[in-house]
Amino acid sequence: MIEALIFDKDGTLFDFRLSWGAWTRNLLAELGDADGRLAQVLGYDAARNDFAKGSPVIAMTTPEIADILLPHLPGLPLSELLERMIQLAADAPMVPAVDLPAVLGALRARGIKLGLATNDTEIPARRHLAGAGVLELFDFVAGCDSGFGGKPAPGQLLAFVAQCGLTHARVAMVGDSLHDLDAGRAAGMKAVAVLTGIATRADLEAHADVVLTNIGELGPWIDGLNAA
Template structure:
């Protein structure tokens, strides 16, 4: 399929395969409502910590919920509600988010077609997310996609979270390829950095103006959809390409 030396594709999940705001906006409102236990001021402070805009059910570009993992933002939540930040709190937040996000789960329409094209070309497919592995598997399963993935990893799978290179290196090992033959497709600078630190190829996907803003020109290439990604992958590498955002 690819004339670019790419022989396997590793995907980010949220904002890449899933519509981030449609899935996580309602889910975050639900989680914060539970944690705040009816205290409106507490709810507002928890939302601000997470870079969440509850009136619009959306997120500020720098929201740690977008690119980070639970340990990136939940310690401040625990401190605000007066409980220890420990494994039990991480598990509670993860469980709340999993249940709420499954209720609002929204995948992008181009995902299945792209995965089919990659599979037909014989390219192994993996997932690397800063969500938990259990939630990632639950999301893929509900979308009917889990069986398409040769590898699924979350921040708690033992290889660390992004922007660390661990999940990317583990995927390359799992499919028996050098990291240089792996492409990581994601919508945040964490994805780009994780790919680069592992020696893989970063492709940014900017499905929203927010993603375009935070990605800038940091990735090797930037696309607006998975249809565009597949077209890029199939295009001869020597063809001239427009600059990101052009």
């Protein structure tokens, strides 16, 4: 039986390319990346609005991305860079991967608790959920700055279990990257991969209990587990 689901945000609830392509373009414009050097550092192809599989934007925390950019930005204080990145993230136009109110509302109607564990910071994460009309459906929201660390470490997931009184083996981590799946395994949870991020089925299937096209397929998957 599954009693709770904890979701990654970007590439899972929201389409990664459509949402974070805009954030990356805006950040590069603010930083004056006329020669494309910073785009290369971020593994971002502006012409295709796409990311390399190893792009730090995909799975790293906001402070980790800032640390990678900072050596290429002489004279810019880290605190100022982080402030710009967080504000741009909060304002980024998020494109849902599915009808989030319908899908998440149906999961809540089953009595399933919902959590969010993102390597984004918490304030933008809450703003994105609120903008999609689903913040109130979540029992737990954690960003990389919420005091539990970031993925692939399991701290956010373990905090969800502790705060909501859950059983590890009856919770599933749902995400689009190996960081998500590794965090789920480390927390003793089931690991569910979705294909709404950058990674392919071939990248994810060896690390997941199941690979779904998107989170809209979670209900039938849970029904299959309960019937087994």
